[in-house]
Amino acid sequence: MEMFKKRYLLVLAIIFLFGSCNGINRSKKVKQKSPNIIFILTDDQGWTHRSHRADPNIPESESDYYETPNMDKLAKSGILFTEGYAPNPICSPSRHSIMLGQNAARHIYNKDLDWYKKTSDWLTIPRAIKKANPKYKTAHFGKWHIAMEPKVAGFDYDDGMTSNNGGEIFEDGFINIKEFTKVSDEYLEANNIQNPTNMRRAGKPSGHWNDENAKDIFGITDRAEAFMKGSIAEGKPFYVQLSHYAVHLSLVSRKETYEYFKNKKRGERHTNPEFAAMLKDLDTGVGRIMDFVKSMGIEDNTYIFLMGDNGGRLSLNQIAKIDHNKELVEAYYSTQNERNIPLRNGKHSFYEGGLRVPFIASGPGINANRVSRTPVTGLDLLPTFTDLAGGDVEMPKEIDGGTMAPLLLNESEEKVVRNSKYLIFHQGSHRPPRSAIQNDKYKLVKYWPSKTDQENRPTIELFHIAEDLGETMNIIEMHSEIAKELELELNKFLDTTNAETGNQKVKGPYYRLMDDLGKTPEEERWDSE
Template identity: 70%
Template sequence: MKKYKILAVALAVLFMYSCGTSTKKTRIESPNIIFILTDDQGWTHTSHRADPNIPESKSDFYETPNIDRLAKTGILFSQGYAPNPICAPSRNSLMFGQNAARHIYNKDSVWYRSTQDWLTIPKAIKNANPNYRTAHFGKWHIAMLPERAGFDISDGMTSNAGGEIYGDGFLKAREYTKATKEYLVQNQIENPTKMLEAGKPSAHWDDQNPKDIFGITQRATDFMKESIKEGMPFYVQLSHYAAHLSLVSKKETYDYFKNKENGERHTNPEFAAMLKDMDTGIGMILDFVKEQGIEDNTYIFLMGDNGGRRRLNQIAVIDENKQLKEARYSLQHDRNLPLRDGKHSFYEGGLRVPFIAKGPNLKSNQVCEVPVTGLDFLPTFAQLAGSDLNFPDEIDGGSLIPLLLDNNQDRVERNSEYLIFHQASHRKPRSAIRKGDFKLVKYWGKETKYENTPKVELFNIREDLSETNNILNKYPEIATELENELKRFLANVNAETGVRDIKGPQDRLMKEEGLKE
């Protein structure tokens, strides 16, 4: 951990004398930290360019004016990565600052029983400064009780169902599968793009508090008001259920997009409406911070939990009586272009996500091309709170403070120079590892979705963002280095590389605790 101690001294100097044209010359003591985590929002699912040099990285249909505002007044990370291409492992990894291979995909299948003493984001913040108040609102989906993670206030052990609210209860889209099929056949609805049939339709219904967007926002602002009144610094995490399926939105927002001309790459009004409603909630947080006069002492971070879904399949519109109103086929097959694939995939479409930071001493309207990951948030937030970065060796992230304060920085100090992504156990064994511009993708077993598996692929991300050209034979030495490092890491952390018939850890934990969602 010597490098962390050296780095802490250097960063303290950076805090004392910030770079650029900022007029702030003193360290921000005990700043407030707001972390907004969106769900299934792809890298290209904003109305600003995720990479200013790539026109296609901006949606031609979706509208996110408040996320755009956040990017314009802060730092946009064009190569921001979720820790994993699916929500539960990504959220566990975020909370622990650890690669998913160390916990949810470990050979120790009951690891969650020993997390009481693990470091988490709120614990790291409170270790740095016990005066911090901490809260989590929205989707949890982590195999640890929020209070044991160190949160003073939370919505509890919530998961996807928390965003399926319909009136006073929950609505399950799978219950409309049969009715959707019958509607499409009886009404001879065309399937112009030969969209494959899904296990359940992408259901849409109207709600004035879609996905609890405004409930989450209100609880967060109430918490922040209390903290401000008590003169206490705070950390608050808003984990939105949006833009995860189902496609819930306000009626007026849906009507707006239904009457809007489709884009060439993005067309779906149901998803666009839900995304816009979530963006409105984010705008309420930005406005709150300004109205409360705490902009000079508050950092705001935003990230997607994993890449966006590649397709939405059949769309089922449900009325106020919970009856199927209409159905149709989605026209979109590749919603994340120019990135390849989407959620669940270890190609860029599954891993690269919106990633933005804003706060005091940070230059506005800046773009950082250094690859960063959600694993970096634990050390970053802890250092903002005053930590000396003396963390356990298993913390895989590094502090982003050097990048935030100095755009001449070209790397993040972590315990490894490689970015590693992995899944196995109750999911198909897949991995990816990146160093510099090169990325290796490995399939450990046979898969029907991909040709000639198991296999290993190598890509140059800078030259081939869409990962269409496998250059394994051209650079065998680089491929060997990356695969060997991947295997070494997985062996050292005791990661599972096979499959087993078990449920996800949160389900097992809740059963053991006698809890219901």
């Protein structure tokens, strides 16, 4: 803990020193040759977890309880993608894929367990941007959870090898909600607290407490603003990534935000005040970034992208409330059992609820109030940012994303050119092996047999997602030829990438790298994902 504090203070001091900007005229428009790029990555924010419609044609795609006025404003100022996809339904593989522009089958779920030791020449977002224009300053603040040190990835400033617990700041230290599982259970039993929806008990409760720097939302924002000020003062274009810990469990918010939602009438689909408060605080952080860009006079030369790292959690299970003495004061069962309707399932799932996420872009050349139904993915961000930064960077064949720049800047453009006409999702190795592949209309989901259950053939489902967004009907028997075509393309891709389609008893690569670096879970209390 002490080591983390020292490093945190050192990084903050360097950034603020670099960011001192006496003499900057905030009212004057700052013109730079290359545009600034701000990327805001939210954690576990579902497609419907916002107060504007994720799809203007679907009324239930808008929350009936949560409030995200700044994200709403951002969506209106630029382009709202109704079919934005995370590269994976779990945060660590998704973050790897976004940073590398490569499908998870090529790295985190590859048969080669030493792949992370061979990435010294792989393109990353900051490396690609600096290839396009070496003048760019780059920074990453917030949750990392990638098997590559941020500085090695090409960032000039960063928060280090952070993971989930990095955002669980409670006053002067960290708190791990797992410690409250036993006392929460005892409280529920002793007080005869009922489980109204017969919800499956979570492995750990959703802990909630009040914190003025909820989930480090405002700390991340402060550090990003200081970095941007320094870049502006130096006359350098910048790329900054704010990877928020919110709205991942545990649930943290400012007291006044929680009190507001506690007193607000619940919706039918969304009811939890603790989650709503944390989401609203996150939205406030987004608003601060938008206001900062305007106040510095750089809005005409700055892009802002926002997306979720994976789909929202399907349920929040039991809630444990903790006071400032770190004592349990109340526990109850949440009624949040289907939080992603009209999408099916949620985080960890290869159905739409696990993969479809908020995806918004705004900036120079992007007309306001646009809605795009072109499927886009986090894999597209690396080539897109590279193009916006100056382009002229040859993309290796392993880059699975395509540039969205033509789509962003030309309303008549309706596609993103990638190395495949399909969107492919995969996991294996240290997680239950499964895959999905989809085109504009159809989606195939495949469950591979595990090594402990080899006698069962893979289970395959086919859905017409263009007409059945909720994936309620498996139509494989009616369209077996389509299923065969999609499965053939999926298998071909997995064979080409040397993807692991079975189970291996191994830690995730982030934790293997942490072992290689000699860091222990006790040092900064890394949590698993």
